[in-house]
Amino acid sequence: xxxxxxxxxxxxxxxxxxxxxxxxxxxxxxxxxxxxxxxxxxxxxxxxxxxxxxxxxxxxxxxxxxxxxxxxxxxxxxxxxxxxxxxxxxxxxxxxxxxxxxxxxxxxxxxxxxxxxxxxxxxxxxxxxxxxxxxxxxxxxxxxxxxxxxxxxxxxxxxxxxxxxxxxxxxxxxxxxxxxxxxxxxxxxxxxxxxxxxxxxxxxxxxxxxxxxxxxxxxxxxxxxxxxxxxxxxxxxxxxxxxxxxxxxxxxxxxxxxxxxxxxxxxxxxxxxxxxxxxxxxxxxxxxxxxxxxxxxxxxxxxxxxxxxxxxxxxxxxxxxxxxxxxxxxxxxxxxxxxxxxxxxxxxxxxxxxxxxxxxxxxxxxxxxxxxxxxxxxxxxxxxxxxxxxxxxxxxxxxxxxxxxxxxxxxxxxxxxxxxxxxxxxxxxxxxxxxxxxxxxxxxxxxxxxxxxxxxxxxx
Amino acid sequence: xxxxxxxxxxxxxxxxxxxxxxxxxxxxxxxxxxxxxxxxxxxxxxxxxxxxxxxxxxxxxxxxxxxxxxxxxxxxxxxxxxxxxxxxxxxxxxxxxxxxxxxxxxxxxxxxxxxxxxxxxxxxxxxxxxxxxxxxxxxxxxxxxxxxxxxxxxxxxxxxxxxxxxxxxxxxxxxxx
Numbered sequence: 224x225x226x227x228x229x230x231x232x233x234x235x236x237x238x239x240x241x242x243x244x245x246x247x248x249x250x251x252x253x254x255x256x257x258x259x260x261x262x263x264x265x266x267x268x269x270x271x272x273x274x275x276x277x278x279x280x281x282x283x284x285x286x287x288x289x290x291x292x293x294x295x296x297x298x299x300x301x302x303x304x305x306x307x308x309x310x311x312x313x314x315x316x317x318x319x320x321x322x323x324x325x326x327x328x329x330x331x332x333x334x335x336x337x338x339x340x341x342x343x344x345x346x347x348x349x350x351x352x353x354x355x356x357x358x359x360x361x362x363x364x365x366x367x368x369x370x371x372x373x374x375x376x377x378x379x380x381x382x383x384x385x386x387x388x389x390x391x392x393x394x395x396x397x398x399x400x401x402x403x404x405x406x407x408x409x410x411x412x413x414x415x416x417x418x419x420x421x422x423x424x425x426x427x428x429x430x431x432x433x434x435x436x437x438x439x440x441x442x443x444x445x446x447x448x449x450x451x452x453x454x455x456x457x458x459x460x461x462x463x464x465x466x467x468x469x470x471x472x473x474x475x476x477x478x479x480x481x482x483x484x485x486x487x488x489x490x491x492x493x494x495x496x497x498x499x500x501x502x503x504x505x506x507x508x509x510x511x512x513x514x515x516x517x518x519x520x521x522x523x524x525x526x527x528x529x530x531x532x533x534x535x536x537x538x539x540x541x542x543x544x545x546x547x548x549x550x551x552x553x554x555x556x557x558x559x560x561x562x563x564x565x566x567x568x569x570x571x572x573x574x575x576x577x578x579x580x581x582x583x584x585x586x587x588x589x590x591x592x593x594x595x596x597x598x599x600x601x602x603x604x605x606x607x608x609x610x611x612x613x614x615x616x617x618x619x620x621x622x623x624x625x626x627x628x629x630x631x632x633x634x635x636x637x638x639x640x641x642x643x644x645x646x647x648x649x650x651x652x653x654x655x656x657x658x659x660x661x662x663x664x665x666x667x668x669x670x671x672x673x674x675x676x677x678x679x680x681x682x683x
Numbered sequence: 684x685x686x687x688x689x690x691x692x693x694x695x696x697x698x699x700x701x702x703x704x705x706x707x708x709x710x711x712x713x714x715x716x717x718x719x720x721x722x723x724x725x726x727x728x729x730x731x732x733x734x735x736x737x738x739x740x741x742x743x744x745x746x747x748x749x750x751x752x753x754x755x756x757x758x759x760x761x762x763x764x765x766x767x768x769x770x771x772x773x774x775x776x777x778x779x780x781x782x783x784x785x786x787x788x789x790x791x792x793x794x795x796x797x798x799x800x801x802x803x804x805x806x807x808x809x810x811x812x813x814x815x816x817x818x819x820x821x822x823x824x825x826x827x828x829x830x831x832x833x834x835x836x837x838x839x840x841x842x843x844x845x846x847x848x849x850x851x852x853x854x855x856x857x858x859x860x
Contacts, residue, residue: 230740230741234743234744234770234774235774237770238767238770238771238774241763241766241767241770242767242771244763244767245761245763245764245767245809245812245813246809246812246813247812248761248763248813252763253761253762253763256761256762256763256766257762259748259762260751260752260755260762262701262749262752262756263752263753263755263756263762264756266701266705266752266753266756267756267757269702269705270705270706270709270756270757273709273713516756517709517712517713517756517757518713518716519709519712519713519714519715519716519757520712520715520716520757520758520759521708521709521711521712521715521725521727521754521757521758522715522754522758522759522760522806523715523721523723523803523827523831524827525758525759525760527758527759527760528759529756529759555759563759564759565759569759570810571759571810571814664716665716
């Protein structure tokens with residue numbers, strides 16, 4: 224029998240403190256803990272030879288990916304070209320006299336969900352106040368071009384409470400009614416999944432109709448904004464709030480997860496889009512080779528891997544990990560030439576994707592997919608929330624589909640193949656059973672996406 | 684006898700315990716990768732329970748730290764979560780040592796069951812909390828830990844004597860075994 228009531232109390236108190244710090248991470252403590260865990264790093268090196276047991280199998284998988292690379296790259300580029308085309312307006316009247324530069328969405332601003340960070344070719348002539356559209360729908364306008372990161376800028380969505388857009392209601396009357404649109408009626412106000420944009424200052428009473436942009440004002444800023452004239456803001460709705468009518472515009476876009484590529488609209492000074500995005504997924508200089516320490520994870524239901532790569536590599540949290548043209552996972556945490564990555568099937572993995580559905584003309588932007596685990600047969604289970612079909616719009620395609628990564632997550636380029644699945648019909652939450660393009664379980668080598676070179680004139 | 688053991692021998696004992704724990708964790712990782720079943724034992728934690736049965740109570744902290752390090756070498760879980768889980772699990776086993784003889788078959792089986800269950804359930808809970816889950820799913824965490832805890836208890840029952848005889852661990856024993 225032990226006599227250790229004093230130490231027992233100390234251990235209990237220490238456990239409580241550690242548990243609190245584990246549940247509510249405090250970065251300095253986490254960093255200190257990482258330093259203390261140096262023996263774990265040495266141990267990983269000891270485990271490396273274990274991978275040699277399956278070297279033949281791994282080499283065969285890498286050879287298969289290498290052999291398919293050219294074909295898969297061509298297919299990915301065709302998918303991107305179709306996505307770029309679908310980001311542009313189909314109506315010739317909206318294309319006439321304007322230039323369109325397709326930009327990819329990099330991420331949401333972590334502090335403001337109404338701000339998007341986008342990437343476009345550096346030196347393309349993008350300026351603040353240029354409108355941003357998707358197809359024929361108005362998205363928002365460029366708030367600023369980033370001086371620190373070449374070819375990046377901030378886009379303010381029309382859902383932002385501070386953004387105001389001049390508009391008119393096309394309700395069949397000889398003279399369209401003018402109004403101002405911007406922000407949301409109420410962040411919780413929705414029709415199904417559609418957001419209701421705020422509308423006010425109508426020039427005459429209106430009850431319904433299509434709302435399109437018509438900016439007013441003089442000067443160069445107003446001229447830039449007016450490049451969006453004619454683009455659709457949505458359908459006018461009249462809501463009853465506390466007995467009085469309130470106007471709202473039912474937005475045609477799913478702003479939360481539905482934006483992957485957008486088009487910046489300008490005059491002839493704006494460079495037009497090429498067949499590829501500014502951030503090409505297949506540019507060799509943007510990848511570095513990484514070694515996988517052990518092809519397994521000792522935590523049940525996890526599929527993480529420890530990676531090592533040259534210390535000077537610009538690998539950021541969230542970077543994609545791939546084999547050839549095939550997506551296998553994302554970096555969770557990177558520092559000093561080491562990283563922990565979540566493979567497909569790990570519950571910590573999420574990414575945005577597009578689907579090429581058999582028999583459908585255009586690629587389908589799926590939005591965010593969340594990995595929830597593996598099925599018994601090795602299929603990757605991905606959670607997907609499908610948006611509702613809109614009245615007057617062709618229903619979403621369903622059936623056999625090939626899934627690829629899409630823009631919207633920093634570090635993950637569009638156009639890496641994820642796998643194939645049967646895309647179910649109908650809105651709401653679905654679990655996709657994806658047969659992965661690459662079975663990454665036994666991988667010992669992979670490629671990690673590098674962050675772009677910093678702007679030469681940017682400060683530290 | 685511990686006083687008779689030189690510091691160097693004990694240090695070697697800890698190093699070898701770590702090497703064995705890492706090896707068992709690595710093996711576990713490879714088995715998890717290919718096994719569809721959830722009934723895979725947490726062999727490194729079972730080894731820690733076997734060592735704890737024979738070690739001093741004051742060895743709890745280094746034992747928990749090295750067990751967590753071994754797991755961190757083969758898993759992407761946060762080190763702080765692992766060390767908290769290992770310390771809590773082995774502390775529970777140490778409390779059981781007051782009422783059960785952990786070196787016996789029944790004692791080590793129950794201790795392994797309790798330690799592995801609390802460790803795995805804690806990992807799942809902490810992962811959810813760190814991922815920003817609105818509520819902690821304690822029932823889900825417990826359910827996911829049960830198969831591993833049962834497999835580990837069985838492993839402790841059958842393999843405990845073998846684990847106790849792994850080369851290099853005797854300098855950690857607090858009395859002759």
